[in-house]
Amino acid sequence: MTDPTPPSDESASADPPTASQAVDGELFVRLLTRHENDLYRSIVALMPGRPEVDDVMQETAASLWKKFADYDASQPFLPWARRFALFEVLKWRQRLGRSKLIFNDDLIHQVAAEQDAVQPELEQRRKALDICLAKLGRRDRQLLRQRYQDGLTVMDLAQSEGIKPHKLYYALEKIRRNLLACIETTINSARLRES
Amino acid sequence: MNPNTSTQPADQRELTGLLNRLFDRGLEPAEEQRLNALLEQSGAARRAYLCHLDLHLELERRLGGFGAPDRAAAVLDGGAADSPGARHLIARPLAFGSAVLALAASIVLGLWLLPRAPVEPGTTVAGDPTATRTADTDPAMGATTPANLALLVGSRQAVWAAPDRTDRADPVAPGLPTGDYLPAGRLELEAGEIDLSFANGAEITLHAPASFEVLAADELQLDRGRLAARMPDSAVGFIIRTPQSAIVDLGTEFSMNVHEDGDSEVLVHDGKVVASLLSDSGSTLRDYTVQRGQAVSIHPGRSAMDAIDAAADLERFLLPPSMRPPPLAISEAYVDAVTSAEPLAYWRFESVDADRRVRNQVTDRWHLQLDDHVRLEPSTDDNLVALFPAEADSAVAMTTEPFAGLNREQGYSIELWVHPGNASWSTVAGLLDDQRMDASQLPYLSVIELMGLSQGRRSGLMHDDFAVRFLHRSPPGAGAGFNAITATAYRPSQWHHLAVVAQAGQLSVYVDGRLMQTTRDPQPVFDEIDYHLVLGRLRPPGHRDDQRQFRGRIDEVAVYPRALSAAEIADRVHLATKRPGLPVVVTR
Numbered sequence: 001m002t003d004p005t006p007p008s009d010e011s012a013s014a015d016p017p018t019a020s021q022a023v024d025g026e027l028f029v030r031l032l033t034r035h036e037n038d039l040y041r042s043i044v045a046l047m048p049g050r051p052e053v054d055d056v057m058q059e060t061a062a063s064l065w066k067k068f069a070d071y072d073a074s075q076p077f078l079p080w081a082r083r084f085a086l087f088e089v090l091k092w093r094q095r096l097g098r099s100k101l102i103f104n105d106d107l108i109h110q111v112a113a114e115q116d117a118v119q120p121e122l123e124q125r126r127k128a129l130d131i132c133l134a135k136l137g138r139r140d141r142q143l144l145r146q147r148y149q150d151g152l153t154v155m156d157l158a159q160s161e162g163i164k165p166h167k168l169y170y171a172l173e174k175i176r177r178n179l180l181a182c183i184e185t186t187i188n189s190a191r192l193r194e195s
Numbered sequence: 196m197n198p199n200t201s202t203q204p205a206d207q208r209e210l211t212g213l214l215n216r217l218f219d220r221g222l223e224p225a226e227e228q229r230l231n232a233l234l235e236q237s238g239a240a241r242r243a244y245l246c247h248l249d250l251h252l253e254l255e256r257r258l259g260g261f262g263a264p265d266r267a268a269a270v271l272d273g274g275a276a277d278s279p280g281a282r283h284l285i286a287r288p289l290a291f292g293s294a295v296l297a298l299a300a301s302i303v304l305g306l307w308l309l310p311r312a313p314v315e316p317g318t319t320v321a322g323d324p325t326a327t328r329t330a331d332t333d334p335a336m337g338a339t340t341p342a343n344l345a346l347l348v349g350s351r352q353a354v355w356a357a358p359d360r361t362d363r364a365d366p367v368a369p370g371l372p373t374g375d376y377l378p379a380g381r382l383e384l385e386a387g388e389i390d391l392s393f394a395n396g397a398e399i400t401l402h403a404p405a406s407f408e409v410l411a412a413d414e415l416q417l418d419r420g421r422l423a424a425r426m427p428d429s430a431v432g433f434i435i436r437t438p439q440s441a442i443v444d445l446g447t448e449f450s451m452n453v454h455e456d457g458d459s460e461v462l463v464h465d466g467k468v469v470a471s472l473l474s475d476s477g478s479t480l481r482d483y484t485v486q487r488g489q490a491v492s493i494h495p496g497r498s499a500m501d502a503i504d505a506a507a508d509l510e511r512f513l514l515p516p517s518m519r520p521p522p523l524a525i526s527e528a529y530v531d532a533v534t535s536a537e538p539l540a541y542w543r544f545e546s547v548d549a550d551r552r553v554r555n556q557v558t559d560r561w562h563l564q565l566d567d568h569v570r571l572e573p574s575t576d577d578n579l580v581a582l583f584p585a586e587a588d589s590a591v592a593m594t595t596e597p598f599a600g601l602n603r604e605q606g607y608s609i610e611l612w613v614h615p616g617n618a619s620w621s622t623v624a625g626l627l628d629d630q631r632m633d634a635s636q637l638p639y640l641s642v643i644e645l646m647g648l649s650q651g652r653r654s655g656l657m658h659d660d661f662a663v664r665f666l667h668r669s670p671p672g673a674g675a676g677f678n679a680i681t682a683t684a685y686r687p688s689q690w691h692h693l694a695v696v697a698q699a700g701q702l703s704v705y706v707d708g709r710l711m712q713t714t715r716d717p718q719p720v721f722d723e724i725d726y727h728l729v730l731g732r733l734r735p736p737g738h739r740d741d742q743r744q745f746r747g748r749i750d751e752v753a754v755y756p757r758a759l760s761a762a763e764i765a766d767r768v769h770l771a772t773k774r775p776g777l778p779v780v781v782t783r
Contacts, residue, residue, distance in 0.1 A: 026737055041252050045245055049217055102217075102227045107235055114241045121242075122249045129253060130432045131469055134443045135479040148258035154219045173215040179250060180211075182479075189484065 028068050031077040032061060038122075042082050042115050046089045046108050052096075059088045079116045086112045125183050128190075132182035140175045147172060206233060210240060214247045345377045345399075345409045346618050346661075348686060349390030354403070356383030381408040384420065388513075392687050394647065396585050396617040396746070397430035397444075399423070402513050410436070422451045423515040426466075427585040429617065429746070439495035441479075443469045449485075450512035462490040462505040462512050472500050522575045523612055523690045523750055529771040530556075533610075536763065538753040539598055540728075544571055544581045552595065553581075562595045563728075563752075566736050572748070580750040583731045585616055589744060590731050597629035597725035598754065602640055602669060604721055606698030606758035609643065609728075610767065616747030618647045618661075618687040622733045623745055624752070626726040628671050632735050638671040640726055642733070643695055644743065645685060661685050663711065665695040665704045669720040679704045681711035690748075692768050698758035708768030710761055728754060 032039075043056050063084045071080055089108060103111065136144070146152055146160075154172065158165040213230045216222055222230065234241050377391065384405040391399045394412055401407060405420025414434045426433050426444040435442040437453045447466025453459045461470055463485045470491050471482040483500050485491055490505035505512065525543075533541050540561040542553050553563040553571075565581070568590035572582040583590040601607045613623055623645060628638035644664040663685060668676030679702040685691045694705040700719030704712045729735055730752065731745045 030737075037256070041249060044252065045248050048248065049221055102222065102230065103234075104231060107231055110235065110238075111241050111244070114238060114245060118242050118245050122246065125246060125249065126253055129250070129257075131443050131445075133257075134432065134434050134441065135471055135482070137474075144254065145258060148254050169215065169219055172219060173212065176215060176247070176250060177211060180247065183250070 027073070028065060032064065032081075035078045035081060038078055038119065039081050039085060042112075043085050043089060045111055045115065046086065046103065047092070048102055050102070052092060056085070056088050056092050059091070060085045063088060078119065082112065082115055121187075124187050124190075128183045128186035129179065131186050132179050135182060136175070136178075140171075140178075143168075143171060144175060206236070206240070207243070209233065210243060211247065214244065214251075218251045344412050345391045345393050345415075346687065347375055347377055347389060348392045348398075349388075349400075351388045353387035353389050354385045356385050377409055379409075381406065381416075381418075392618050393430065393433075394618045395430040395433070396427040397433050398425045398515075400513060400515065417451065417453050419453050419455060421513040422453075423513040424449055424451070425515045427616075429585045437493075439473045439475075440493040441471045441473060443471070445469065447487075448515045450514065452512065457495050458492065460490060460492040460503060460505075461485060462509075463487055464515060470500065472498065521614070521690060523578060523580060523614070523748075524575045524771075525578050525612075525751060526771055529751070529767065532767055532770050533751070533753050536753075536755065536759070538755045540594070541751075541753040543579075544750055544752075545579050547571055553592070560596060561598065561754075563592050563730070564595050564736075565592045566590060569731065574748070574750070578750070580612075580614070580748045581730075582748050583616075583745050585746045587744075587746075590746075591734075591736050592730040593735055594728045597727045598626075598756075599725050600723060601626065601726050601754075601756060602671075602697075602722050602724065603756075604699055605756065606696065608694060608696045608755040608757065608759040609753070610692070610694035610755075610759065610764070611752040612690055612692055612750040613645070613685075614690045614748035615645050615647065615685065615687045615745075619746070620647045620743055621645050621745040621747075622743045623693070623730065623749065625729045625733065626671075627729050627735060629725040629727055631671075632727070637734065639666070639668060639733075640671045640724070641665065641667045641695070641697065643693065645745075646680070647687065661687070663693060663704050663706055665697075665702055665712075667697050667702050667716065669716070670722060671724065671726075677702060677714055677716040679712045679714040681706060692771070694759060694764045694767075696758045703761075705761070705764045708765040710764075728752075 039060065040053070040057055043060065044053055047053060047056065060081070064081055067084070071077070086108070089112075090105070093105065093108070133141075143157075146157055147154070152160070154168050155165055158168045161168070209229070210233050213222065213226055213233070216226065217230070234244055384401060384403040384407070386403045388400060388402045391401065391409075393399075397413070399415065400423045401417075402421040405422075406418040407420060408416045408418075410416050413430065413432060414436065416436045418438055422435065424433070424435070424444065425448050426446060428446050431444060431446045433444040435444075435451060437459045438457050440459050442449070442451060442461055445467050447468055448464040449461055449466075449468055450464070451459060451461045461468065465487050467484055467486045469482055470485050470493060471479045472493055472495065474480050480498055481500055483491055490503045492501050492503050493499075494501070530543070534557060538557060540558070540563075541556040542563045543556055544553055547553050547565060547570075551565045551567070553565060555561045555563070566589070568584060568587035569592050570582050570584070571579045574580045581592065609624060609626075611624065615621065621644065623643045625642040626640040628640070631638040642664070644666070646662045646664050663681045665679040666676050667679075679695075681704050685706060692705075692707050696703040696705070700716040702714045702716065703710060727735065730749060733743055
């Protein structure tokens with residue numbers, strides 16, 4: 001496993017953008033705005049369940065800006081940006097030490113290596129989710145809404161619904177399993193039609 | 196690719212269970228170790244992890260709310276620059292620190308980097324009614340049944356059920372006027388035919404006898420009756436539910452009949468839909484993708500879906516309204532009248548050059564630069580109009596050079612023809628300070644807006660829906676400015692002539708040649724600032740602007756360095772008629 005290419009010159013990278021970079025500033029904002037959602041998700045995937053995701057995203061964006069002069073605009077932005085995200089996640093991990101971590105270094109590298117390849121499929125899956133959400137029954141829709149829209153924890157939700165938490169965990173898991181299966185079926189059906 | 200195919204079924208189940216626990220309550224140390232081990236085993240497991248995680252984050256994005264409010268809109272409305280945005284769970288927007296903020300201050304990051312605080316459900320965001328979100332609103336999955344979701348835009352011999360025959364607390368009286376929203380609850384159409392328009396651009400015609408209910412901004416329950424639907428790309432995902440089936444639109448035109456016995460049938464004219472047979476609990480038993488020219492019948496009683504030959508009996512289906520918008524015919528007399536009124540600029544949108552510029556008809560200055568999304572479209576044999584497409588995230592046009600000395604005591608006027616393509620709140624035009632185009636607080640002198648629905652709900656300002664708003668702010672960018680807001684004044688999907696006049700603090704809005712509203716700014720401030728005209732949205736090209744994007748058609752835009760009189764404006768609409776006695780707008 002090789003390390004990602006980090007910002008090569010830390011002292012140079014701390015320089016503010018120059019006047020000559022002003023033209024690229026709009027491009028940078030446009031690219032980062034377009035890809036911020038996927039970039040953020042890439043970081044979440046490398047440090048799931050960690051509250052420092054926002055901090056790492058912030059550091060990543062700062063690194064991207066410092067090194068934007070090196071970006072080859074003929075190449076896709078997201079894979080380039082993900083290299084910096086990986087580097088920042090590894091830096092965060094070093095700072096934190098080895099306590100309270102979900103993924104070890106090797107696994108972080110392994111997951112990062114899959115991200116670019118799986119990206120087109122994720123986009124397909126998000127489209128299929130439209131159809132699959134619509135197919136959910138009323139009770140399942142209500143449960144998802146309470147969990148995600150109302151922001152209730154499973155414990156809170158269980159209390160308000162008067163049911164045992166483990167039953168609720170199971171119900172949410174079942175809904176997500178069904179959604180995953182529906183997404184698979186929808187994508188496969190589309191492929192069959194296209195072939 | 197199926198991300199699970201290369202892992203053992205038992206491992207798949209365990210992995211799924213661990214991930215769900217990770218999302219819902221966090222993992223115990225032993226569980227973390229097990230997750231590490233499973234993911235290290237195979238690339239397939241890691242891909243399954245990425246797919247599962249993305250589902251979770253996508254659910255948070257859709258159901259937890261993701262769109263931050265448009266800061267430009269907040270500023271424009273006089274709201275605070277740090278207005279709170281939508282709430283986020285994991286997929287929060289970025290909240291960058293001061294170091295990055297300072298770093299980026301030299302470029303145009305401005306609004307994007309500002310921290311966005313969460314807002315609780317049901318909170319109306321100060322200064323940005325578009326960010327209103329209530330606990331009963333669920334754009335991703337459908338909502339409970341608020342009113343103001345669908346607009347009645349056409350009614351032909353419609354007879355509604357008497358109040359005692361509906362289960363509504365406030366039933367529709369016979370003769371519900373067009374231009375009004377349908378109220379919440381189930382409705383019974385006993386005779387005739389009606390046309391509904393939704394904020395996402397969906398258009399649905401219903402034929403009696405029909406029993407139906409608008410469930411959400413993108414969902415309609417049809418228990419009985421005939422329906423024809425035209426769904427633009429912006430309405431993809433619209434759901435028609437019947438007692439035991441559902442149609443999910445994938446961008447199409449289709450017809451649907453729901454019979455008394457619960458059987459239904461759907462015929463797709465263009466695009467495709469997914470037809471689903473539902474169980475008693477509402478989950479999907481069977482589903483079928485119905486392509487263009489295909490039809491299926493759905494029989495809940497015997498849990499069957501059959502392909503049918505609709506061509507043999509097309510008449511039993513209601514056909515969708517024409518896709519073509521009503522034509523706008525502009526007479527030579529109209530063109531002559533505008534030209535002789537000596538505007539600074541008059542864009543007819545009859546041609547676009549290689550640089551995507553529409554020429555000013557009256558002088559070789561102030562041409563109009565179109566972005567890549569705005570295009571010209573024939574409206575009649577001899578009139579082209581500018582189309583701001585429904586499918587474009589951003590479409591904008593702006594003058595190639597600013598106007599000097601527009602905001603002076605003698606006043607200024609803007610007139611144009613507009614065809615709103617949907618019922619959404621949108622910006623038609625604005626005048627923007629040339630020297631501060633990149634400013635985070637957009638220094639608009641004035642904005643013309645169509646105040647339709649905002650994300651399927653009322654806008655939040657105290658006015659009738661479908662009003663026209665002329666906001667004037669002098670000096671530009673300071674304070675909230677003054678509004679001239681009409682009473683209900685326009686209809687989506689119809690052409691209207693709009694004119695706004697500002698003179699010595701008096702703001703006037705004319706719709707279809709009639710003065711609809713006048714407001715006075717008691718302390719007008721004049722200036723020597725140069726202003727660009729921007730068409731189609733709040734922000735200029737190159738800037739993010741997710742809200743209030745205009746989708747529809749615009750034509751015959753003129754800017755005058757003086758106040759047009761009421762008589763001039765009334766004459767203008769009259770002159771637009773090609774032949775005496777014919778209306779300028781031919782509606783379908």
